[in-house]
Amino acid sequence: MKRTSKPLPAASLHIVLALLEGELHGYALMRRVGELSDGAVKMGPGTLYGTLNRLVDDGLIIETTDRAAHTDTERRRYYELTPNGRAVALAELARLQTLVHRVAGHLAGGAPA
Amino acid sequence: MNGDRATVRVYRSLLRLYPREFRDEYGTDMVQLLREQCSDEPAWLVGARCTLDLAITIPTQHLEARMNRPSTHLIPLLFTALAAGGLLFAILGGSNIAIVVIGLCIAVVAGTIAAVAWKRSGPIGAKLSTDGWWKLVLAGPCIIVAVIVGAGFGVEAWEVMMLALLVAFVATGTGVLLGIARLAQRHSRAIPT
Numbered sequence: 001m002k003r004t005s006k007p008l009p010a011a012s013l014h015i016v017l018a019l020l021e022g023e024l025h026g027y028a029l030m031r032r033v034g035e036l037s038d039g040a041v042k043m044g045p046g047t048l049y050g051t052l053n054r055l056v057d058d059g060l061i062i063e064t065t066d067r068a069a070h071t072d073t074e075r076r077r078y079y080e081l082t083p084n085g086r087a088v089a090l091a092e093l094a095r096l097q098t099l100v101h102r103v104a105g106h107l108a109g110g111a112p113a
Numbered sequence: 114m115n116g117d118r119a120t121v122r123v124y125r126s127l128l129r130l131y132p133r134e135f136r137d138e139y140g141t142d143m144v145q146l147l148r149e150q151c152s153d154e155p156a157w158l159v160g161a162r163c164t165l166d167l168a169i170t171i172p173t174q175h176l177e178a179r180m181n182r183p184s185t186h187l188i189p190l191l192f193t194a195l196a197a198g199g200l201l202f203a204i205l206g207g208s209n210i211a212i213v214v215i216g217l218c219i220a221v222v223a224g225t226i227a228a229v230a231w232k233r234s235g236p237i238g239a240k241l242s243t244d245g246w247w248k249l250v251l252a253g254p255c256i257i258v259a260v261i262v263g264a265g266f267g268v269e270a271w272e273v274m275m276l277a278l279l280v281a282f283v284a285t286g287t288g289v290l291l292g293i294a295r296l297a298q299r300h301s302r303a304i305p306t
Contacts (some may be wrong), residue, residue: 026142027149044166045143046131050174053139077142 008092011051014041016060016081016089023064023080026052052079060085117151120160130171132178187245192227194249194287196220198280205275212272219276246295249288256281 008016018024018032030048033041043051055061056079064078081089124147128140150159196219203216260274260281 026146030146030150042162044163044170045139045146046163046166046170046174048146049139049143050135050170050177053135054177076145 007095008088009051010041011043011047012055012060013092014043015048015051015055016085016092019061019079019081020086020089020093023078025076025078029079055079055085060088117148117156120151120156120163121148123160124163127167130167131174134178135174186231187248189227189230189233190249190287190291191252191284192223192230194283195280196223196227197283198276199223201279201283202272202276205279215272216276246288246291249284249291252288253281253285256284 007013014033014037015029018029018036021032024032026045026048029052030043033043052061056063059082061079062082064080121144125144128136128143131140147159147163199216199219199221201216203213203220206212206216256277260277263274
């Protein structure tokens with residue numbers, strides 16, 4: 001499924017940004033999202049897996065099947081960004097940076113001297 | 114620890130409220146995630162967060178599952194039946210212009226909706242969905258009963274009743290044909306090639 005340039009919903013955005021550094025399993029992903037947001041975003045299992053499901057459907061992430069690199073004894077599912085997902089994540093990052101710079105510029109310009 | 118176990122047990126039973134496909138795909142991972150959360154945070158806090166999470170995500174998943182469900186041919190067939198009924202009504206109306214106009218209007222509107230619905234559900238043929246054939250079969254007798262009850266209560270709009278009866282016959286006929294097609298599909302699947 002092809003994505004348009006619409007901004008990602010909040011949960012999807014946090015997940016794709018968390019996956020920029022590499023593949024993660026569900027719990028690690030949830031913790032990473034918590035770290036990136038200074039603990040402000042704490043996803044429940046339903047939100048996390050519901051969002052992962054949508055992102056897989058949209059072709060932004062894939063479930064990785066190669067477990068050789070992992071030392072886990074338990075069966076875990078890892079997720080990583082697809083090339084399209086990485087492009088979308090970087091585009092979102094750029095959009096947010098632009099937004100922050102623009103708002104900061106307006107605040108600096110409009111602030112009383 | 115007991116609190117953890119109770120939270121996980123309650124959560125596992127509440128997972129049944131999700132659509133089956135979602136539950137089958139992610140249920141185990143969700144329970145594992147909850148267990149890991151309980152090892153990091155107090156069980157009551159995790160439980161409270163999960164309650165809110167369940168309240169939001171269960172309806173969302175049901176909605177998504179419904180939207181992703183493949184469409185059947187039932188709706189286009191119903192509107193095709195209505196269009197055919199309208200056309201028959203117009204033909205049987207004979208010299209009565211009002212009946213002819215009403216019948217043709219119904220046929221055009223229902224036919225247009227049917228055409229759009231056929232386009233959405235895909236062409237009839239090898240992939241004909243025969244799901245819900247019995248609904249069409251039952252629709253006919255239900256309409257006939259409604260007409261009889263209406264007549265019993267003194268409703269005299271005989272044009273509407275006539276149209277309803279025609280639609281009833283067409284719907285039941287279509288349902289019977291679909292039922293036969295379903296039997297044929299089953300029969301062809303049962304024969305090894």
